[in-house]
Amino acid sequence: MTATAEAGAAAAPQGHGDTLHPIPPEEKTWGWFAIFNIWANDIQSLFGYSLVASLFISYGVSGWTAFAALIVAGLMVMFLVNLSGRAGEKYGIPYPVLARASLGTAGAKLPAILRATVAVFWYGVQVYFASTAVSLLIYTVTGAEPGATMLGLTAVDWLAFLLVWVFHILIFWRGMGWVETFLNIAGPFVYAVMIGLVIVLWQKSDGQLLAQAQTIFANPEGTFWSEFSGFIAIIGTMVAYFAAVMLNFSDFSRFAKDRKAMVLGNLAGLPFNMIIFSALALLTTAGAAVVYGEAIINPTEIVERTDSVILGMIAAITFFAATVGINLVANFIPAVNGIANLAPTKISFRAAGLITSVFALVIGGFWNSFISEFGIAGFVNTLGATLAPIYGIMIVDYYLLRNEELDRDHLYETGGGKYHYGNGWNDAALIAFATAAVFSVATVWLPFLAFLSGYAWICGAVLGGVIYHRLAKKRGLAA
Numbered sequence: 001m002t003a004t005a006e007a008g009a010a011a012a013p014q015g016h017g018d019t020l021h022p023i024p025p026e027e028k029t030w031g032w033f034a035i036f037n038i039w040a041n042d043i044q045s046l047f048g049y050s051l052v053a054s055l056f057i058s059y060g061v062s063g064w065t066a067f068a069a070l071i072v073a074g075l076m077v078m079f080l081v082n083l084s085g086r087a088g089e090k091y092g093i094p095y096p097v098l099a100r101a102s103l104g105t106a107g108a109k110l111p112a113i114l115r116a117t118v119a120v121f122w123y124g125v126q127v128y129f130a131s132t133a134v135s136l137l138i139y140t141v142t143g144a145e146p147g148a149t150m151l152g153l154t155a156v157d158w159l160a161f162l163l164v165w166v167f168h169i170l171i172f173w174r175g176m177g178w179v180e181t182f183l184n185i186a187g188p189f190v191y192a193v194m195i196g197l198v199i200v201l202w203q204k205s206d207g208q209l210l211a212q213a214q215t216i217f218a219n220p221e222g223t224f225w226s227e228f229s230g231f232i233a234i235i236g237t238m239v240a241y242f243a244a245v246m247l248n249f250s251d252f253s254r255f256a257k258d259r260k261a262m263v264l265g266n267l268a269g270l271p272f273n274m275i276i277f278s279a280l281a282l283l284t285t286a287g288a289a290v291v292y293g294e295a296i297i298n299p300t301e302i303v304e305r306t307d308s309v310i311l312g313m314i315a316a317i318t319f320f321a322a323t324v325g326i327n328l329v330a331n332f333i334p335a336v337n338g339i340a341n342l343a344p345t346k347i348s349f350r351a352a353g354l355i356t357s358v359f360a361l362v363i364g365g366f367w368n369s370f371i372s373e374f375g376i377a378g379f380v381n382t383l384g385a386t387l388a389p390i391y392g393i394m395i396v397d398y399y400l401l402r403n404e405e406l407d408r409d410h411l412y413e414t415g416g417g418k419y420h421y422g423n424g425w426n427d428a429a430l431i432a433f434a435t436a437a438v439f440s441v442a443t444v445w446l447p448f449l450a451f452l453s454g455y456a457w458i459c460g461a462v463l464g465g466v467i468y469h470r471l472a473k474k475r476g477l478a479a
Contacts, residue, residue, distance in 0.1 A: 035266060
C-alpha cells in the first residue's frame with residue numbers, strides 16, 4: 001500500500017530507534033516561525049557575516065550588485081529547500097530514510113555517513129569557536145590575563161570550551177523541543193545586537209554611515225560583464241554555502257505542522273533574512289570603514305575597536321548564541337541522524353548525540369594546536385563536493401520518477417522491500433552518484449577547473465540528476 005500524508009498518523013514502524021522514526025501529527029508542532037529561525041541561525045553565524053561582508057569586496061563588484069545577488073541566491077535556495085523538504089514534511093521522515101528511496105536501504109548509508117562526517121567535523125570546530133566567545137566574556141568580566149597554554153589553550157579557554165561542550169549536550173539531551181526553543185531565542189537576539197552595533201557605528205561616524213554605504217562599495221572601473229560575472233559567482237558561492245542544509249532539510253521539515261508552515265517559513269527565513277542580514281553587514285562594514293578607515297569584515301574586530309566593556313559583553317553572548325545556533329542547524333542534527341542510520345535498531349537520538357559530542361571534544365580540543373594546521377580543508381571540501389549529486393538524484397527520484405509518492409513502511413524495511421533493490425543498493429543511483437561526484441571533486445583539486453569552484457555544487461547536482469534519470473528510465477524504476 002502506498003503511504004500518504006495521512007500515514008503519519010500510524011504508529012511508527014517497530015525496531016528502528018527513536019531518531020529516525022516518522023513523526024506523527026501530534027509531534028509536528030513547528031510553525032513558520034520555527035522554520036524561519038532555522039535560517040536566521042544558519043545565516044547569522046560569524047562565518048556567515050564575514051562571508052557576506054567579504055562578497056561586497058572580493059568579487060570586485062558594486063555593493064548593490066552583490067546585494068542583488070544575495071537576494072537572488074536566497075530565492076534560489078528557498079526554491080531548492082522547498083523541493084528537498086517536501087517529502088520530510090509529507091511523510092515525517094528524516095533525510096537518511098528519504099535517501100533510501102533513491103539509493104537503496106544500504107546505499108543510503110553512504111551519503112548519510114558522508115554528510116555526517118562533514119557535520120561532525122564542523123560541529124567540533126564550531127564548539128571551539130563558540131567557546132572563544134565565552135572566553136571573551138570571562139576575560140571581559142574578570143579582567144583576567146591569559147596564562148600558560150596547553151594545546152594552544154589557556155586555563156580560561158579550556159574552561160570555556162568545556163562549558164560550551166556541556167551546554168550543547170544539555171540542549172540535545174532534552175530533545176528537539178529544546179533545540180527549537182533555543183533557535184527561536186537566538187535568532188531575534190542576534191539581530192537586536194547587530195542593529196545595536198550599527199547604531200554605535202552611526203554615532204561614531206557623525207551620521208555619515210548611510211552616505212558612506214552608498215559610495216564605499218561603488219565600482220567605477222566595473223563593466224557590465226565584470227558586474228554580471230561577479231553577480232553569478234556570488235549566487236554560486238551562496239548556494240554552495242547552504243548546500244549541506246539543502247540536502248538534509250527533511251531532517252527539519254518533518255517537524256513542520258504542514259506544507260504551508262514550511263513554505264512560509266522558508267520564504268521569510270531565506271529571502272527576508274538574506275535581505276536584512278546583508279543590509280546590516282553592508283552598513284556595519286561601511287560604518288567601520290568610516291570610523292576606522294578600513295573595510296573590516298570580522299565583527300569581533302569591530303567590537304574590540306569600540307573599547308566598550310558593555311558592548312563587548314553583549315557581543316560575546318551574541319557570538320556565542322549565533323555559533324551555537326548554526327551548529328545545531330547545520331552540524332548536530334545531520335550528524336546525529338547520519339550516525340543513527342548506521343545501526344537504526346541500536347543507536348538512539350541521545351546515543352548518536354553523545355557519539356557526536358565525543359568527536360567534538362577531540363576535534364575542538366585539538367583544533368587550535370593541530371587540526372587547523374593540518375590542511376584538513378581539502379579533505380572536508382572533497383566530502384562536501386561528493387554530496388552535490390545526491391541532491392539531484394534525490395529530487396529526480398521523488399518528483400519525476402515517483403510523482404511524490406513513497407511507501408513509508410517499505411522505507412523502514414532495511415532487509416527487504418521495494419527500496420532494497422535486491423542487494424540494498426540502487427545501481428542506477430550509484431553510477432550517477434560516482435560519475436557526477438568525480439566532476440564535483442575535480443573542481444576542488446584540479447587547478448584548471450578552479451573557475452568552476454563557485455558553481456561546482458549546482459553542476460554536480462544537475463549532472464547527477466540527469467544521469468540518474470536516464471539510467472532509472474532504462475531500468476524501469478519509474479513509479
